Amino acid sequence: MGTVITAVVLTVWFFVSAAGQLTVPRGGRLLDRLRLWDIFGIIPNFRFFAPRPVQHDYHLLMRTSGPSGEFGPWQQVAGPPERRWWHVAWNPDRRTFKGLSDVMSVAHRFDLERPRAVQVSLPYLAILNHVTAIASQDPDGREVQFVLAISHGVLSDAHPDVVFKSGRHRLGESR
Numbered sequence: 001m002g003t004v005i006t007a008v009v010l011t012v013w014f015f016v017s018a019a020g021q022l023t024v025p026r027g028g029r030l031l032d033r034l035r036l037w038d039i040f041g042i043i044p045n046f047r048f049f050a051p052r053p054v055q056h057d058y059h060l061l062m063r064t065s066g067p068s069g070e071f072g073p074w075q076q077v078a079g080p081p082e083r084r085w086w087h088v089a090w091n092p093d094r095r096t097f098k099g100l101s102d103v104m105s106v107a108h109r110f111d112l113e114r115p116r117a118v119q120v121s122l123p124y125l126a127i128l129n130h131v132t133a134i135a136s137q138d139p140d141g142r143e144v145q146f147v148l149a150i151s152h153g154v155l156s157d158a159h160p161d162v163v164f165k166s167g168r169h170r171l172g173e174s175r
Contacts, residue, residue, distance in 0.1 A: 017043055058104040059149040059160045062131040064141035064171070071145065077134055078104075080151075103127060104148055110164055119167070128169060136171055143168045 057080040065071045078100045081093055107123040118124055127146060135144040145168050149160035 013042065056150040056152050058101050059151060060100065060104060060127065060131070060146060061149065062135060062144055062146040064135045064138050065143040065145075065168070066140045067142060069142070071143075074147065077131060077146070100127075100130065107148055107164060124166075128166070132169065132171060141171050143170055145169070 058078075059076055059080075060078040061074040062077050063071045063074050078097060081087075081091070081097055087094070103123045103126050107121075107127060110118045110121070110124070127148075131144055131146045135141050146166045147162055148164040149162045151160040152158060
């Protein structure tokens with residue numbers, strides 16, 4: 001009998017803990033509502049390192065120009081990876097996107113009144129290095145340009161908002 005009671009208590013605790021991590025539309029986090037009844041403080045909060053949880057996703061787009069100088073269409077270089085069921089346990093691409101996302105979050109706050117300072121900042125140079133490495137694989141590419149955009153989560157239907165657009169950058173002199 002004690003085993004059954006323990007199993008029931010742990011199962012209920014598991015589901016309440018999982019539900020506490022969900023966001024309720026028009027009501028904030030369900031966790032906040034559950035905490036009103038949690039007098040012993042047993043419902044965990046898995047926002048250990050993020051007092052302000054992420055509110056949006058970053059997208060990095062780039063385009064290259066050919067010999068004519070005309071730019072091609074924008075193509076997404078980095079963005080939130082498509083979620084698969086196995087990402088709960090194994091997601092090898094997460095670290096790559098996390099690093100780029102961290103750089104883009106700093107770049108998102110560029111002081112656009114000082115374009116020269118932006119172009120020599122470490123976030124700008126890191127992103128430029130990344131898109132240049134990708135763009136240099138195009139044999140006809142002469143210049144590259146990139147855009148930082150933000151979207152408001154997976155459930156949002158809105159298109160990403162452009163927050164920064166770089167200038168034109170030449171791709172190597174050996175072409």
